[in-house]
Amino acid sequence: MGGQQPASYVVSPALDGDPAVIFVPGLGGRTRFVDGWNAPGREPVIRRADWSEPMRVPPVEERGTALASLVAHSGATEVVLVGHSMGGLVCLEAARHLGHRLRGLVVMCQYPPHRTPLSPLAELPDRALAEEIEAPPHIMDTVALPEYARRWRSEYRLLNRYLESDPRPVLNAPVIAVGARDDASSWNTGILHDWSEYTTEWLSVHMVDGGHQIVEDLPSETIREWAGKVRG
Template sequence: MGDQDSAHYLVSPPLGDDPAVIFVPGLGGRTKFVDRWNTPGQEPVIRRASWNDPMNVPGIDERGAALASLVTGSGAAQVVLVGHSMGGLVCLEAARHLGRRLRGTVIMCQYPPHRTPLSPLADLPDRALAEEIEAPPHIRDTTALATYARLWRSEYRLLNRYLESDPRPVLDAPMIAVGATGDASSWNPGCLADWSRYTTGPLSVHLVEGGHQIVEELPADTLRAWVAQAGG
């Protein structure tokens, strides 16, 4: 059957009608580390959702709708969405379209929209921007940096536009909000607790040691425990 795509999203392994867990990355879209969350024979498989047209950068609400369209078209009846950073906002927007298909969400390293300040990063020079978002050396140290920086700035401008928009979706499903002690986007449990505005279901807040990219080092058992909690 191969990978599935809809409106520029790619989910791998492909979705079927079995319960699904889908991870949505933030800026930069790194997903290779998802592989170590899966072991042969373990269910549910944690799938990667990747935006497969990097030169086309739509708004967060459009990306959420595209992901929801893919899930709905696949026949998947039960879905837990896991989002990191800006990917958490994409999950929020996707969830608004999924209705009873949504079992829950896990949002990592992202304050709720009304507690997230507008980002000044779109105004940084290329190198400073790359260092601020912890871009890997193979991007920072090549001539391709200028191209990547233009895309990053586009995403931050779209993020700011989203943060200024209204109304927000309110979900009817459990939500897990995960912060990191060294991350300016998620270190405050009080701010994370305000995710309660976005769901009528139970909210659980967790704080872990580390920085913004803690998701890349997160133990599989820890993530799977949160997924199980969110899935009810």
């Protein structure tokens, strides 16, 4: 349709010229829990990035470019990106475009691209796929499950395509890689240390108890501590 804005991220609260911490979700895009991190008086505010067209599934690189463009146009000059799972790869792609605006990157529950195996989940039936990714009950039991499953399959196929390419941005900013002990995507600290290949600055690896969705249970103080560490 004429005049329609291209799909992009919507960051809430909106970006301004102040330092910003932006959380980018992984598959499924759940971000509502971020609002609970921002009780009155807690600084800095942690912003959540939501894709503006949830059922459209763009490549990882396109999402990263869109987020970087949004940050650049906002005037924000001190940005920490926090990504969970595939959102960590989106942050990596956004970071390659941000230059001096980027102060640091926090990646949770995600191995570096060259150490992430291709995913077989795109081939699972709808309900099995929903169970595998720990979809919320209201999605598991809705008649819209096939449409959600279509989206998830598309995201996994795009993720695999990204992993098969040569995503080797090297950032001039520190990186914190966070693994969860019960998460197949991040339990191995040796693999997490390979995030060092993506930065000319320092890397710090942290392990927490829990599984892949541990991000939804982490205290906001922990997120702010990591963001403050990379910001310096």
